[in-house]
Amino acid sequence: MNKPTDFAAFCTLSAALGSDPLRVQGPGGNTSIKDGAVMWIKASGTELADAEQTDIFVAVDRDAARAQAFGDGDGSCKDTVLDPANTLRPSIETTFHAALDWAVVAHTHSIASLTHSITPQGRAVAAEKLSQMPAVFVPYAKPGLPLTREILARITPETQVIVLENHGLICCGATVQDVTALMENVETLLAMPVKTRPAALPTTSAPDGFHWAAESWIATDPIATAYATGGSYYPDHVVFLGPALPRADHDGKPPAVVFAGVGVALRDDATPSQRAMLKCLSDVLSRLPNDWTATPIGNDAEAELLNWDAEKYRQALAARS
Structure with missing residues (x-):
């Protein structure tokens, strides 16, 4: 199955996000890229940091996954995988990736977005900081179909930045370069200083184990x-x-x-x-x-x-x- 011409750049972006603990932690976050009727999305349980060394992406039928976003299926998208020999599951958040009409979508659990989105005061501040951007704010919902439906209820065709309450950040664009630049801009706007904190470890012994x-x-x-x-x-x-x-x-x-x-x-x-x-x-x-x-x-x-x-x-x- 042929991949998009900018798939290598997509993998580079994915690996960079996954290697930065201020953007993604462990197997968190997911990215996708569409090419016509096919969408490649990170497999559940894999790590974005491995995107350039390991085949962590699953090709799915984008239309079938999008149909699940609108209620035609259980939202797992397991039956939308195009290669029957692939035993990996597509991300639990495949439905919103499929439903968003942008070629490239990157979802992170960035520290900057989390710091704002877990507090009502922070969400108000973030709305002001992002007021000049095509951004929407989505209330907390369980990942998967519930979250997808909350997103779909709030976005417009112009929406490219989605701040998820108590969850993270989604950035969308027509190209890998567009999403990279957009996400950098959002991160800069939302960056928060680190408060002074003690650095020394306890001098007593930790409990056994x-x-x-x-x-x-x-x-x-x-x-x-x-x-x-x-x-x-x-x-x-x-x-x-x-x-x-x-x-x-x-x-x-x-x-x-x-x-x-x-x-x-x-x-x-x-x-x-x-x-x-x-x-x-x-x-x-x-x-x-x-x-x-x-x-x-x-x-x-x-x-x-x-x-x-x-x-x-x-x-x-x-x-x-």
Whole structure:
């Protein structure tokens, strides 16, 4: 199957996004490129960082995937894969990629967008910062069809920037170069300074089976501790770290535990995805202004993600890396 002429540039952009933890963490985020009736999209559980070394993209029937976005199917798009020998699943967010009428679409969980989108104050500030851009803001919805429907209810044919509440950023364009430039512009506009934070690790020994994480500053900052233990603020935190970080170890074997006033203990066998998501939490909280109030996605939204087969599949793939 022939690929678009700018597929190599598309892979370069995808790999660059996936290699920057301020844009994408672990297997998060997804990119797509369309060529007529065919759309190539990142496979679920793969990492954008590998886009130039590994075949992480799945070719799907764009019209069939788009039909699922409008209710003709379950939204998984598994039956839209064009190569029956390909055992990878298309991204759980294939439907919105197919429904967006732009050749190139890049979805990231950028720290800049998360810092704004998890707070009502930040969303208002982001709307002002992006007021001169073709941007829309979409309320939180479960990834997949629910999110696609919220997006479709708000976009116009001109929309190229989509800020997802408690989730991330989507940028669209006619070419890879257009999307690259657009995303750089948005990131510049939304960039937030890092607040001063302690750098030293605890001097006491970590509990058995754990070590002190580089993100231990969270436990010594009362505001950050309250946020980290008070809820989860975007889907991938729930998928890979579980709900709010606990203040003590328990039989569920949480990958990270906050010991208030001391440090954050990370389990020695934590996966790369779990480590990436702890860094993501640190990167967001270290940029969150003290007068902004972060709003968790809530228990019901967490339960939806934890009991979802598509996310269990992604967890299993990530655990193998």
